[in-house]
Amino acid sequence: MKLTILGSGAAVPSPRRGMSGYLLEVGGDTVVLDTGPGTMHRLMKAGTDPRHVTHLLYTHSHLDHSGELPSWLAAFRVPGEERSLPLTIIGSAGFMTTFAALRETYGHMIEESGYTLETVILRGEARDRHEADGWSVQAFPVDHIDSSIGLRITDAAGRVFVYTGDTAPCGSLAELCSNADLLLIESSTPDGRRLPRHLTPSDAGECAARAKARRVVLTHMYPECDGVDMLAGLRRVFEGEALLAEDGMTVEI
Numbered sequence: 001m002k003l004t005i006l007g008s009g010a011a012v013p014s015p016r017r018g019m020s021g022y023l024l025e026v027g028g029d030t031v032v033l034d035t036g037p038g039t040m041h042r043l044m045k046a047g048t049d050p051r052h053v054t055h056l057l058y059t060h061s062h063l064d065h066s067g068e069l070p071s072w073l074a075a076f077r078v079p080g081e082e083r084s085l086p087l088t089i090i091g092s093a094g095f096m097t098t099f100a101a102l103r104e105t106y107g108h109m110i111e112e113s114g115y116t117l118e119t120v121i122l123r124g125e126a127r128d129r130h131e132a133d134g135w136s137v138q139a140f141p142v143d144h145i146d147s148s149i150g151l152r153i154t155d156a157a158g159r160v161f162v163y164t165g166d167t168a169p170c171g172s173l174a175e176l177c178s179n180a181d182l183l184l185i186e187s188s189t190p191d192g193r194r195l196p197r198h199l200t201p202s203d204a205g206e207c208a209a210r211a212k213a214r215r216v217v218l219t220h221m222y223p224e225c226d227g228v229d230m231l232a233g234l235r236r237v238f239e240g241e242a243l244l245a246e247d248g249m250t251v252e253i
Helices: 039-045 069-075 093-110 172-177 201-211 230-235
Strands: 002-007 021-026 029-035 055-057 087-091 117-121 129-131 135-141 149-155 160-163 182-186 215-219 241-244 250-252
Touching (some): 002 215, 039 069, 087 093, 135 172, 149 172, 182 201
Parallel strands (some): 087 117, 215 241
Antiparallel strands (some): 002 250
Protein backbone atom coordinates (compact mmCIF):
# COMPACT_ATOMS: atom_id res chain seq x y z
CA MET A 1 0.00 0.00 0.00
CA LYS A 2 1.07 3.58 -0.60
CA LEU A 3 -0.54 6.67 0.92
CA THR A 4 -0.34 10.14 -0.62
CA ILE A 5 -1.53 13.12 1.41
CA LEU A 6 -3.70 15.29 -0.83
CA GLY A 7 -5.07 17.56 1.88
CA SER A 8 -3.81 17.67 5.47
CA GLY A 9 -5.85 20.67 6.58
CA ALA A 10 -9.29 21.26 8.04
CA ALA A 11 -12.32 23.46 7.43
CA VAL A 12 -10.47 26.80 7.59
CA PRO A 13 -8.69 27.75 4.33
CA SER A 14 -4.92 27.59 4.50
CA PRO A 15 -2.21 28.43 1.95
CA ARG A 16 -0.20 25.50 3.31
CA ARG A 17 -2.78 22.75 3.65
CA GLY A 18 -5.70 21.68 1.48
CA MET A 19 -8.90 20.30 2.95
CA SER A 20 -9.18 16.59 3.69
CA GLY A 21 -8.27 14.14 0.95
CA TYR A 22 -6.00 11.07 0.78
CA LEU A 23 -4.94 8.75 -2.03
CA LEU A 24 -4.37 5.10 -1.16
CA GLU A 25 -2.99 2.68 -3.73
CA VAL A 26 -3.92 -0.79 -2.51
CA GLY A 27 -4.34 -4.16 -4.19
CA GLY A 28 -5.42 -3.54 -7.75
CA ASP A 29 -7.29 -0.35 -6.90
CA THR A 30 -6.85 3.40 -6.64
CA VAL A 31 -8.76 4.69 -3.62
CA VAL A 32 -9.45 8.24 -2.44
CA LEU A 33 -10.55 8.77 1.15
CA ASP A 34 -12.61 11.96 1.55
CA THR A 35 -12.84 14.65 -1.11
CA GLY A 36 -12.63 18.07 0.44
CA PRO A 37 -12.56 21.05 -1.94
CA GLY A 38 -9.49 21.00 -4.20
CA THR A 39 -8.86 17.25 -3.95
CA MET A 40 -9.09 16.59 -7.70
CA HIS A 41 -6.52 19.28 -8.48
CA ARG A 42 -4.05 17.93 -5.93
CA LEU A 43 -4.69 14.36 -7.09
CA MET A 44 -3.73 15.35 -10.63
CA LYS A 45 -0.63 17.16 -9.35
CA ALA A 46 0.30 13.85 -7.71
CA GLY A 47 0.07 12.18 -11.14
CA THR A 48 -3.29 10.39 -10.88
CA ASP A 49 -6.23 10.99 -13.22
CA PRO A 50 -9.54 11.15 -11.28
CA ARG A 51 -11.04 8.89 -13.95
CA HIS A 52 -8.70 6.12 -12.78
CA VAL A 53 -9.94 6.23 -9.17
CA THR A 54 -11.87 3.05 -8.44
CA HIS A 55 -13.25 3.87 -4.98
CA LEU A 56 -14.29 6.96 -3.04
CA LEU A 57 -14.49 6.36 0.71
CA TYR A 58 -16.08 8.86 3.09
CA THR A 59 -15.73 9.24 6.85
CA HIS A 60 -18.57 11.78 7.14
CA SER A 61 -20.49 14.46 5.27
CA HIS A 62 -18.89 17.68 6.54
CA LEU A 63 -17.93 19.88 3.59
CA ASP A 64 -14.20 19.84 4.27
CA HIS A 65 -14.35 16.05 3.79
CA SER A 66 -16.97 15.61 1.07
CA GLY A 67 -17.68 18.99 -0.55
CA GLU A 68 -16.08 18.14 -3.89
CA LEU A 69 -18.08 14.97 -4.54
CA PRO A 70 -20.62 16.62 -6.91
CA SER A 71 -17.76 18.15 -8.91
CA TRP A 72 -16.08 14.75 -9.24
CA LEU A 73 -19.20 13.17 -10.68
CA ALA A 74 -20.00 16.16 -12.89
CA ALA A 75 -16.49 16.11 -14.37
CA PHE A 76 -17.02 12.56 -15.63
CA ARG A 77 -19.83 13.79 -17.89
CA VAL A 78 -17.77 16.40 -19.75
CA PRO A 79 -17.29 15.39 -23.43
CA GLY A 80 -13.79 14.01 -23.89
CA GLU A 81 -13.36 13.52 -20.15
CA GLU A 82 -15.81 10.65 -19.63
CA ARG A 83 -14.86 7.64 -17.56
CA SER A 84 -15.57 3.99 -18.32
CA LEU A 85 -14.08 2.36 -15.21
CA PRO A 86 -16.69 1.36 -12.59
CA LEU A 87 -16.78 3.57 -9.48
CA THR A 88 -17.69 2.50 -5.94
CA ILE A 89 -18.67 5.05 -3.29
CA ILE A 90 -18.49 3.82 0.31
CA GLY A 91 -19.81 5.57 3.40
CA SER A 92 -22.12 5.34 6.37
CA ALA A 93 -25.91 5.27 6.12
CA GLY A 94 -25.94 8.93 7.18
CA PHE A 95 -23.48 9.85 4.46
CA MET A 96 -25.60 8.07 1.86
CA THR A 97 -28.60 10.14 2.94
CA THR A 98 -26.54 13.23 2.10
CA PHE A 99 -25.47 11.70 -1.21
CA ALA A 100 -29.10 10.94 -2.12
CA ALA A 101 -29.96 14.59 -1.47
CA LEU A 102 -27.09 15.69 -3.73
CA ARG A 103 -28.37 13.45 -6.50
CA GLU A 104 -31.84 14.93 -6.14
CA THR A 105 -30.44 18.46 -6.17
CA TYR A 106 -28.10 18.11 -9.17
CA GLY A 107 -30.02 15.49 -11.13
CA HIS A 108 -28.52 14.49 -14.46
CA MET A 109 -25.45 16.68 -13.86
CA ILE A 110 -23.98 14.05 -11.55
CA GLU A 111 -25.67 10.90 -12.85
CA GLU A 112 -23.33 8.16 -14.05
CA SER A 113 -22.96 7.99 -17.82
CA GLY A 114 -20.81 5.41 -19.59
CA TYR A 115 -19.75 3.75 -16.35
CA THR A 116 -21.38 1.91 -13.47
CA LEU A 117 -21.70 3.49 -10.04
CA GLU A 118 -22.09 1.30 -6.96
CA THR A 119 -22.81 2.58 -3.46
CA VAL A 120 -21.88 0.58 -0.38
CA ILE A 121 -23.15 1.37 3.11
CA LEU A 122 -20.87 0.45 5.99
CA ARG A 123 -22.74 0.49 9.28
CA GLY A 124 -19.97 1.07 11.77
CA GLU A 125 -21.87 -0.36 14.68
CA ALA A 126 -22.07 -3.72 12.89
CA ARG A 127 -18.32 -3.87 12.14
CA ASP A 128 -19.26 -4.92 8.63
CA ARG A 129 -16.62 -5.34 5.95
CA HIS A 130 -16.47 -4.62 2.22
CA GLU A 131 -14.22 -6.90 0.18
CA ALA A 132 -12.46 -5.45 -2.86
CA ASP A 133 -9.59 -6.45 -5.19
CA GLY A 134 -6.80 -7.48 -2.82
CA TRP A 135 -8.04 -5.46 0.14
CA SER A 136 -10.96 -5.00 2.49
CA VAL A 137 -12.36 -2.11 4.53
CA GLN A 138 -14.14 -2.10 7.87
CA ALA A 139 -15.96 0.82 9.48
CA PHE A 140 -16.04 1.74 13.16
CA PRO A 141 -18.22 4.43 14.76
CA VAL A 142 -16.32 7.47 16.02
CA ASP A 143 -17.42 10.45 18.08
CA HIS A 144 -17.80 13.43 15.75
CA ILE A 145 -21.28 13.54 14.21
CA ASP A 146 -23.86 10.75 14.33
CA SER A 147 -22.89 9.36 10.93
CA SER A 148 -19.09 9.52 11.36
CA ILE A 149 -16.99 6.42 10.84
CA GLY A 150 -13.31 5.56 10.99
CA LEU A 151 -11.91 3.27 8.28
CA ARG A 152 -9.65 0.23 8.71
CA ILE A 153 -8.18 -1.12 5.47
CA THR A 154 -6.35 -4.45 5.29
CA ASP A 155 -4.47 -5.67 2.21
CA ALA A 156 -3.87 -9.24 1.04
CA ALA A 157 -0.54 -9.38 2.92
CA GLY A 158 -2.26 -8.46 6.18
CA ARG A 159 -0.94 -4.90 6.36
CA VAL A 160 -3.34 -2.52 8.10
CA PHE A 161 -3.96 1.15 7.33
CA VAL A 162 -6.31 3.13 9.58
CA TYR A 163 -7.83 6.54 8.94
CA THR A 164 -9.77 7.90 11.91
CA GLY A 165 -11.53 10.75 10.15
CA ASP A 166 -12.67 13.42 12.63
CA THR A 167 -13.28 12.22 16.17
CA ALA A 168 -13.04 12.94 19.85
CA PRO A 169 -11.47 10.40 22.23
CA CYS A 170 -13.88 7.45 22.35
CA GLY A 171 -13.98 3.78 23.21
CA SER A 172 -14.12 2.51 19.62
CA LEU A 173 -10.74 4.03 18.71
CA ALA A 174 -8.77 1.26 20.41
CA GLU A 175 -10.38 -1.42 18.23
CA LEU A 176 -10.31 0.71 15.08
CA CYS A 177 -6.60 1.48 15.46
CA SER A 178 -5.42 -1.81 16.95
CA ASN A 179 -1.96 -2.86 15.67
CA ALA A 180 -2.18 -0.53 12.67
CA ASP A 181 0.90 -0.55 10.46
CA LEU A 182 0.08 3.06 9.65
CA LEU A 183 -2.36 5.18 11.63
CA LEU A 184 -3.54 8.38 9.96
CA ILE A 185 -5.12 10.23 12.86
CA GLU A 186 -6.64 13.65 13.16
CA SER A 187 -5.01 16.23 15.41
CA SER A 188 -6.91 19.41 14.72
CA THR A 189 -5.38 21.81 17.24
CA PRO A 190 -2.40 22.02 19.60
CA ASP A 191 -2.52 20.61 23.12
CA GLY A 192 -4.51 22.81 25.46
CA ARG A 193 -6.74 24.11 22.66
CA ARG A 194 -8.94 21.10 21.87
CA LEU A 195 -11.99 21.72 19.71
CA PRO A 196 -15.20 19.87 20.61
CA ARG A 197 -15.26 16.37 19.13
CA HIS A 198 -11.68 16.53 17.85
CA LEU A 199 -8.25 15.35 19.00
CA THR A 200 -5.02 17.04 20.05
CA PRO A 201 -1.51 15.56 19.62
CA SER A 202 -1.52 14.13 23.15
CA ASP A 203 -4.92 12.54 22.51
CA ALA A 204 -3.56 11.01 19.31
CA GLY A 205 -0.47 9.73 21.11
CA GLU A 206 -2.51 8.10 23.84
CA CYS A 207 -4.71 6.40 21.23
CA ALA A 208 -1.69 5.19 19.23
CA ALA A 209 0.06 3.86 22.34
CA ARG A 210 -3.02 1.98 23.57
CA ALA A 211 -3.64 0.54 20.12
CA LYS A 212 0.03 -0.45 19.66
CA ALA A 213 0.18 1.27 16.30
CA ARG A 214 3.51 0.96 14.52
CA ARG A 215 3.63 4.32 12.73
CA VAL A 216 1.52 7.45 13.10
CA VAL A 217 0.79 10.38 10.81
CA LEU A 218 -0.95 13.40 12.32
CA THR A 219 -3.34 15.22 9.98
CA HIS A 220 -6.40 17.51 9.76
CA MET A 221 -4.63 20.53 11.19
CA TYR A 222 -6.11 23.99 11.51
CA PRO A 223 -3.86 26.99 10.70
CA GLU A 224 -3.13 27.59 14.39
CA CYS A 225 -1.06 24.38 14.30
CA ASP A 226 1.51 26.00 12.00
CA GLY A 227 4.61 27.00 13.93
CA VAL A 228 3.75 24.61 16.79
CA ASP A 229 5.68 21.40 17.46
CA MET A 230 2.64 19.17 16.97
CA LEU A 231 4.65 16.00 17.49
CA ALA A 232 5.92 16.94 20.95
CA GLY A 233 2.73 16.05 22.80
CA LEU A 234 2.35 12.81 20.88
CA ARG A 235 5.93 11.73 21.60
CA ARG A 236 5.42 12.13 25.33
CA VAL A 237 3.17 9.06 25.25
CA PHE A 238 3.97 7.28 21.96
CA GLU A 239 7.40 5.82 21.27
CA GLY A 240 6.93 4.67 17.68
CA GLU A 241 7.67 6.49 14.43
CA ALA A 242 5.57 9.65 14.02
CA LEU A 243 5.20 12.05 11.11
CA LEU A 244 3.37 15.30 10.52
CA ALA A 245 1.25 15.20 7.36
CA GLU A 246 2.13 17.64 4.60
CA ASP A 247 0.29 17.98 1.31
CA GLY A 248 2.05 15.89 -1.35
CA MET A 249 3.77 13.57 1.17
CA THR A 250 3.86 9.88 0.29
CA VAL A 251 4.20 7.04 2.82
CA GLU A 252 4.78 3.38 1.98
CA ILE A 253 2.87 0.93 4.16
